[in-house]
Amino acid sequence: MSATNEAVLMFIALVTLYSPLAALPSYMPIVGRFSPRDQHRLALGLFAYAVAFVLAAIWVGEVLLDVLGISTAALTATGGIALMFESVPLMLNWHPPDNVNDRGDDASGSDGDSGGWRSVLLLPITFPLTVGGATFAVLVGFAATTHGVGDRGILTIGGVAYAAITGLTLYAAGHAHRRASPRAREMLDRIAGILLTAIAAMLLSSGATRLVVAVLHSNK
Numbered sequence: 396m397s398a399t400n401e402a403v404l405m406f407i408a409l410v411t412l413y414s415p416l417a418a419l420p421s422y423m424p425i426v427g428r429f430s431p432r433d434q435h436r437l438a439l440g441l442f443a444y445a446v447a448f449v450l451a452a453i454w455v456g457e458v459l460l461d462v463l464g465i466s467t468a469a470l471t472a473t474g475g476i477a478l479m480f481e482s483v484p485l486m487l488n489w490h491p492p493d494n495v496n497d498r499g500d501d502a503s504g505s506d507g508d509s510g511g512w513r514s515v516l517l518l519p520i521t522f523p524l525t526v527g528g529a530t531f532a533v534l535v536g537f538a539a540t541t542h543g544v545g546d547r548g549i550l551t552i553g554g555v556a557y558a559a560i561t562g563l564t565l566y567a568a569g570h571a572h573r574r575a576s577p578r579a580r581e582m583l584d585r586i587a588g589i590l591l592t593a594i595a596a597m598l599l600s601s602g603a604t605r606l607v608v609a610v611l612h613s614n615k
Contacts, residue, residue, distance in 0.1 A: 398546040402553035405537040409557040412529060415564040421524055421594075422565050424485050424584040425515055427572035433512040434569030437520065440513075442562030444521040449554030452534035453547055460535070468528065468609065472602025475523070479595040485588030488581070523598060525561050 426434050451459065460466070534554065541547050575583060 398541065398549040401537060401540065401546070402549045405533065405550060406553040406557055408533050408537075409530065409554070410560055412533065413525065413557070413561065415560060418524065418561075418564050419568045419571065420583065420587055421590065422520065422568035423572040423575075424580075424587045425520060425524075426565065426569045427580065427584075429512050429569075431569065431573070434566065437512050437516060438562045438566035438569070440516045441520055441525060441565050442558050444516065445525060445558035445561050446555055448521070448526050448530075449534060449558055450551065452531050453538045453550050453554060456531065456535035456538060466606070466609065468602045468605035472599055472606060473523075475595045475597070475599030475602060479592065479599065480519075482588050482592040482595050485584050486592050487588070488585060520565065525565075527598070528602065 426437055429437065537550055538547060541550060572580065572583075
C-alpha cells in the first residue's frame with residue numbers, strides 16, 4: 396500500500412476515534428466561560444498542540460516510549476484521572492469563578508493571565524479530550540509501517556489535517572455554547588459532566604486493567 400493511502404487511512408482512523416460530533420458537546424462547558432476572542436485562541440492553541448503531538452508520535456514516538464518506559468496503557472489511565480478532575484464538578488454543577496467580565500475581556504485585563512484560557516488548553520482540552528493513549532498508539536502504529544523519511548512526511552500531512560479538524564471542532568463548540576439559552580447551558584453542562592465522568596471512568600479502568608495484565612504477563 397502506498398504512503399498516501401496509509402496517510403488517508405490514518406486520517407480516517409484518527410477522526411473516527413476522535414469523533415467530532417461526540418467531542419463538540421464535551422468542549423462546550425469548558426470553553427463556554429471564555430470570551431469569543433479567547434475561544435479563538437483556544438482553537439488555535441489546540442491545533443498547535445495537536446500538531447506537536449502528531450509530530451512527536453510519528454517521528455519519535457517509538458523511541459520516546461522505550462526511553463521513558465511509558466506504555467499507552469499508562470497514558471490512558473492518566474487521561475482518565477485528569478478528565479475526572481474536570482468532569483465531576485460539571486456533573487455536580489460546581490462552577491469556578493468566571494474568568495471574563497461582561498465585556499468579554501479577561502477579568503485581570505491581561506492576556507497573559509495564567510488562570511485564563513491557557514489554564515485549560517493542555518488539561519483537559521488537549522489531553523485527554525482530544526488526544527490520548529489510543530491516539531498515540533494509532534500514530535505510532537502507522538509510523539512503524541513506513542519506509543523512509545518521505546513516507547513519514549506524508550503521514551505527517553494526514554496528522555496535520557486531523558489536528559485542523561480538532562481545532563475547528565473546538566471553535567464550533569464555542570459558537571454553539573453562545574447560542575444556547577442559560578437553562579440549556581446548565582442542562583448541557585450537567586449532561587456533559589455525566590458523559591465526561593463516564594468516559595473518565597472508562598479510560599481509567601481500561602488503562603489500569605491493561606497495566607495489571609502487563610505486569611502479570613511479565614511475571615510469568
